[in-house]
Amino acid sequence: MNGIMYLMIMLVAGGAFFLLFQNSRNRLLVHLALRRKLRPMRHELDRCKHNPAQQFELLDPIYRGVLFQLYPKVKMERSKLDELVNDELNRLIKNKRSSLWSSIVVTGRGVLALIMLSMSVVSGYVAYSETDMTSWFGPKHVVSETTALLGDTFELPRQITSSEELGMALAYHMSRFDESFQIRYVGKTNDFDETMESAWDWLEANHIYVFRLSRGGESQYRDHGGYVDLDMKLAYDMTTEESHQIAARVERIIQEMPIGLNDYEKVKYVNDFVVLNTAYNLDSTANPYTPYSILFNGEGVCEGYALTTLLLLEAAGVETRYISGEAGTELHAWNLVKLDGDWYHLDTTWNDPVPNRPGEVGYDYFLVSDATLRADHTWEEGKYPVASNNYH
Template identity: 80%
Template structure:
């Protein structure tokens, strides 16, 4: 049985005990209160006939019957059991001061124990509530984003954030707005929140790589309040909102200028040639070399800029494309996967661009190649990405 069920078991046990204790407490308290009221009324007579058992019985019998009559409608017990309880309680109260005091202590103790068990039940219920995925109860509801569309896509902010996916959606929303500081309230499972954050970033990378790559990093802090977490983010970006919109406009124009009637292969070749012919590899570019802005407006950049630009252009042209992060001999590297005729192929526009730059020359050594070919000098986490065709594209 998983740990998630433990709080529910505690809730069930504690509330069952609470109910039982409450019933016994109410029963004893009601009977004792009624008896004390009746005994107080005849206290002087009982003292006067302290050594006359027959007279005391004569005085106590009406008390017994009166209490039975008063409490029976309230307690709704079987007549026989009620008579037994009233008789036992009456005997304790008149037997001695010690037994009377003990009876009062018993009532008080049961009352306190009832409150304690109720508290345990409520605490267990709270734990069970916070440990349960709130999405299963309420379901995610998205509200329309106020952000400007980024490359034609408007990102939505979930009305509640209770899963890594919804946390990733919230990050996408704020990052697409280029928010430098923002806060997110997470109401899902708060245990191991750092793992939840990692999963949210993984989701964002897998589903919105362009947004994921907008930021070069930043700071994050979170406060765990027990049932929810407040996350504070402070991010830096490689480009501005205005530059992002300029990129979108430039991508649209480049795609519109493609020759009419190109098939998918021809579109891929067109984009490969366009990026290579209009870009020089340069880490010291005027704008951030990691962005499509530097590639499209300054004609220079590094592998991340090449791969993101290739991604944006091919997606705008209707060709299914992925962005890959991996490594080569010189360090970290980025390139693309392209889907043609139902098969995936690698496309590395950075390595198709001669270094040093040779204007007018385009390489094709890394144009639509298979996993087997690319493994010669590239490595990547293969389980994260689609498997390519067995051979290079022919």
């Protein structure tokens, strides 16, 4: 009986420590994302340190960008994430000493949470052994699937010596939906944290679909002097089976597209298909941020719309980009498409009437320019191609 009591105590303690670990992880994600965006702007911020208005103009896009990047990845209310990003940004921009102290505090909290969580796991295991829980439930064997929709399009570099090759290795494993994996990095190891950040930047810029389907996780690395072993544990918005179903569904949709369409007609076909077959719904039965929810449940939110549009247009042979930004005060996502050498904005979410009106398609956000979209959308314009005209 004592063993059972100890086990219950350890489970409760483990739950509390897990919450502490989650909070520390969220703070670390915010800290790293802000550092990455602040690093190239340090000199500009120093030049306008006595001009609050100019500082605000520089910092506001960073603040909004980090919010949009992390909101789908962390399990936090929007207001709490706002507060966390705001507090961490203020600490980082005060001065170098406060920035260093912030890094130490964030790292220390994470280490403390890991130590406490490890202690609870070890204690729980001891109690588990004492009470012989296997006699209650029997042995279990969990098999993790490791193949995925995009797996065949990625190759694992034979030797990983740069941030780009590290990004390629991450893309390889993430396209296979590998939940845990190890990468050996044999390049310069003097600042591996910076190398890792650059690898994530490369992944976001070159393989946005893989990047957006990941919902964060844990990483740790061991520097052996001449090389680094990186251990990753990641979570995803979809399963391997769902990715296979999406691949088959996308192929079928493109096969059903009328033969002989030009690129403009393909874009219109995809816009109409997504709008006519989807209702905007944050509370969808499947994860609303995924193409699976859009294509199989007919509901979802802007990220699901934009990723589905990206998949369909690329499968149809139209060059397409994914954009993250804001519409009004809300985080938002849409697409850029390239027709006849020029880029245009396409927002299938905002072309879909809300509340849903079956059979009705909007075109106010169909192949429009930067100038048109600026009326109610904002984004980091230097990060994406320029859309100079509305399509005529």
